[in-house]
Amino acid sequence: MRVHVVLTPAELGADLHSRTAVVIDVFRAATTVVTALAGGCRAIVPALTPEEARKRARAFPRGEVLLAGERGGDPIDGFDLGNSPLEYTAQRVAGKIVVLTTTNGTKALLRAASAAATAVAGLVNVKAVAQWAQDQARDLTLACAGEAGEVSLEDTVCAGLIIDALAGAGALELSDTAAMARGAARDYRHRLDDLRSESHWGRHLLARGRAEDLAACLAVDAWTAVPLFRNGRVAAGQP
Amino acid sequence: MRVHVVLTPAELGADLHSRTAVVIDVFRAATTVVTALAGGCRAIVPALTPEEARKRARAFPRGEVLLAGERGGDPIDGFDLGNSPLEYTAQRVAGKIVVLTTTNGTKALLRAASAAATAVAGLVNVKAVAQWAQDQARDLTLACAGEAGEVSLEDTVCAGLIIDALAGAGALELSDTAAMARGAARDYRHRLDDLRSESHWGRHLLARGRAEDLAACLAVDAWTAVPLFRNGRVAAGQP
Numbered sequence: 001m002r003v004h005v006v007l008t009p010a011e012l013g014a015d016l017h018s019r020t021a022v023v024i025d026v027f028r029a030a031t032t033v034v035t036a037l038a039g040g041c042r043a044i045v046p047a048l049t050p051e052e053a054r055k056r057a058r059a060f061p062r063g064e065v066l067l068a069g070e071r072g073g074d075p076i077d078g079f080d081l082g083n084s085p086l087e088y089t090a091q092r093v094a095g096k097i098v099v100l101t102t103t104n105g106t107k108a109l110l111r112a113a114s115a116a117a118t119a120v121a122g123l124v125n126v127k128a129v130a131q132w133a134q135d136q137a138r139d140l141t142l143a144c145a146g147e148a149g150e151v152s153l154e155d156t157v158c159a160g161l162i163i164d165a166l167a168g169a170g171a172l173e174l175s176d177t178a179a180m181a182r183g184a185a186r187d188y189r190h191r192l193d194d195l196r197s198e199s200h201w202g203r204h205l206l207a208r209g210r211a212e213d214l215a216a217c218l219a220v221d222a223w224t225a226v227p228l229f230r231n232g233r234v235a236a237g238q239p
Numbered sequence: 240m241r242v243h244v245v246l247t248p249a250e251l252g253a254d255l256h257s258r259t260a261v262v263i264d265v266f267r268a269a270t271t272v273v274t275a276l277a278g279g280c281r282a283i284v285p286a287l288t289p290e291e292a293r294k295r296a297r298a299f300p301r302g303e304v305l306l307a308g309e310r311g312g313d314p315i316d317g318f319d320l321g322n323s324p325l326e327y328t329a330q331r332v333a334g335k336i337v338v339l340t341t342t343n344g345t346k347a348l349l350r351a352a353s354a355a356a357t358a359v360a361g362l363v364n365v366k367a368v369a370q371w372a373q374d375q376a377r378d379l380t381l382a383c384a385g386e387a388g389e390v391s392l393e394d395t396v397c398a399g400l401i402i403d404a405l406a407g408a409g410a411l412e413l414s415d416t417a418a419m420a421r422g423a424a425r426d427y428r429h430r431l432d433d434l435r436s437e438s439h440w441g442r443h444l445l446a447r448g449r450a451e452d453l454a455a456c457l458a459v460d461a462w463t464a465v466p467l468f469r470n471g472r473v474a475a476g477q478p
Contacts, residue, residue, distance in 0.1 A: 007246070007390065151246065153415035157422070176392035179437050180423045183396070187422030198418050 001170065002139040005159045005177040008146040009108040020136040021115030022129055022162065023229070025145035026154040027201045028083050028210075029105030030122030031217040032068075033227050033234055035085040040094030043233040046106035050076050053101040060097050069101035073205055076101075085216045104145040104152075109229055112143050118229040119237065123158055123192065124216075125223045130165035132226045132237065140166075142178070153184070153199040157192075160185025161220075192218055240409065241378040244398045244416040247385040248347040259375040260354030261368055261401065262468070264384035265393040266440050267322050267449075268344030269361030270456040271307075272466050272473055274324040279333035282472040285345035289315050292340040299336050308340035312444055315340075324455045343384040343391075348468055351382050357468040358476065362397055362431065363455075364462045369404035371465045371476065379405075381417070392423070392438040396431075399424025400459075431457055 006012050024030065033044050047053035050069065057065045068081035075082035081092065083102050100106060105120075112118045117136055121129040133140050142162060144155035160181035166172060174182065188195060196202040196214050205214055226237040245251050263269065272283050286292035289308065296304045307320035314321035320331065322341050339345060344359075351357045356375055360368040372379050381401060383394035399420035405411060413421065427434060435441040435453050444453055465476040 147415075151416050151419065153418050156415075156419050174437065176386075176395075176439050177390050179392050180390065180395050180419070183423030183426030184419045185422070187425045198413065200415050 001166070002173040003163055003166070003178045004141050004175040005156070005181045006141060006143045007151045007156065007177055008149055009104070009111050009143065010149060012108070012111040012143050014114065016112065016115040016141060018138065019115055020133050020138045020140045021112040021118045021143055022121045022133060022140065023105065023108045023112050023118065023143045023145060024121050024155045024158045025102070025105035025108065026122045026158050026217055027199070027205060028085060028213050028217050029102045029145065030120050031085040031124050032083050032088055033120050034122065034124050034223045034225050035216070036088040036093050036098055037225055037227055037236045038223060039088055039090040039092070041088070041096055041098050043097055043235045045097060045099045045233055046109045047099055047101040048107060048110060050101055053099045057099045064095070065097045065099060066093065068098050071103060073208055073210070084210065084213045086212060104147055108143050108145040109234070113229060115141065120227040120229065120234060121158065121162060123161070123218055123220045125221065125225055126158065126161045127165055127221045128224045128226050130162050133162070134166055142181070147201045152201055154195045154202060156181045157185050157188045157195060161189065192220060240405070241412040242402055242405070242417045243380050243414040244395070244420045245380060245382045246390045246395060246416055247388055248343070248350050248382065249388060251347070251350040251382055253353065255351065255354040255380060257377065258354055259372050259377045259379045260351040260357045260382055261360045261372060261379065262344070262347045262351050262357065262382045262384060263360050263394045263397045264341070264344035264347065265361045265397050265456055266438070266444060267324060267452055267456050268341045268384065269359050270324040270363050271322050271327055272359050273361065273363050273462045273464050274455070275327040275332050275337055276464055276466055276475045277462060278327055278329040278331070280327070280335055280337050282336055282474045284336060284338045284472055285348045286338055286340040287346060287349060289340055292338045296338045303334070304336045304338060305332065307337050310342060312447055312449070323449065323452045325451060343386055347382050347384040348473070352468060354380065359466040359468065359473060360397065360401060362400070362457055362459045364460065364464055365397065365400045366404055366460045367463045367465050369401050372401070373405055386440045391440055393434045393441060395420045396424050396427045396434060400428065431459060
């Protein structure tokens with residue numbers, strides 16, 4: 001299996017159709033998506049902008065849809081939910097469609113839509129996603145959402161952890177960025193909490209009082225869910 | 240000291256004037272430059288293209304200048320030297336000006352020219368460059384030459400080794416890419432020879448029979464030279 005890591009969404013090419021794609025957004029969209037699905041949310045519909053989110057939400061009956069997302073890490077005026085996984089309780093999201101727009105994660109997801117299969121990953125579901133990607137038996141692109149077009153440490157480390165979790169899968173052919181991500185993961189593996197203070201976005205969220213969100217995002221392999229992106233919606237994959 | 244790693248030359252911004260820059264091209268330009276200076280070459284003049292190299296060479300008396308470089312890892316027709324460090328013997332280069340054009344390294348160098356001070360680094364002079372950068376007492380940008388616009392594993396690992404060699408220098412503030420490079424370096428530190436087979440460019444050069452060049456490039460800290468780029472020329476820095 002050939003494995004490539006794309007460090008920022010802009011590098012995601014049009015050559016994904018024969019590959020498996022995994023979109024990684026550790027702080028916080030992936031955790032939010034996983035938590036929402038675990039809470040019984042029917043599907044997450046990613047949207048590039050708040051305007052597009054409002055438009056997409058209008059396609060659903062009013063009582064069945066929630067507008068959600070962030071810009072710069074903060075909730076969006078008039079939206080039902082922000083991007084804090086803690087908000088996504090079963091009470092709020094069970095049976096609902098969540099239309100979600102985030103600064104980085106939803107952009108990466110929409111760019112990865114052309115892959116043969118597309119999943120969402122964070123530290124919360126490394127093992128589950130690695131197993132799923134292995135079962136797909138295609139070459140694999142791990143797409144880091146990054147931060148505002150820049151490389152983000154936590155997403156790269158997560159990509160590296162997924163690669164190391166694949167390592168039982170037979171021969172892997174790693175691209176340079178994949179080998180680099182795996183190296184970084186091996187350095188951070190036993191001190192993942194350091195990602196809070198050693199990543200730009202972690203520091204940003206900490207400064208905004210989001211320590212509990214970060215703790216949720218750092219709960220490694222807390223979930224076995226593999227959110228799959230198909231036909232414009234993210235929903236729980238078959239176990 | 241704030242430390243940032245730029246993974247490809249295109250990301251090198253115009254904000255370098257108050258920073259120290261180190262241009263990293265492990266396979267092979269940095270080793271070539273260091274070897275040439277050690278062999279008594281007066282200066283290396285980087286040029287973006289073979290045409291520009293020919294033009295620059297004409298500014299020097301014919302017997303005092305050598306045309307050098309590669310494209311795709313191979314020598315350029317009609318040039319005096321390729322980009323193999325082994326060619327740069329004292330016999331060939333002592334007292335000469337070398338006009339050098341390489342696919343990645345010279346491009347990165349020319350983009351880094353606006354920094355307050357600019358040095359060239361490879362695995363061959365990690366410690367020397369780290370000490371020099373520390374003495375500069377400015378924020379530091381480590382600029383990986385990469386490969387044809389893509390991230391290269393060996394340059395990133397070298398950047399990480401330089402950061403770890405700075406670590407005695409007091410508090411470091413690392414960007415996300417700097418933390419990532421340091422992580423990758425810690426994984427490869429004790430198995431640097433693996434960079435030959437685990438990097439794209441290493442495999443490319445091996446396939447072209449350049450194993451001896453790679454061995455020269457992997458001679459960690461074999462040199463104490465710090466090539467400095469000033470006024471369009473790379474020359475040996477003061478010890």
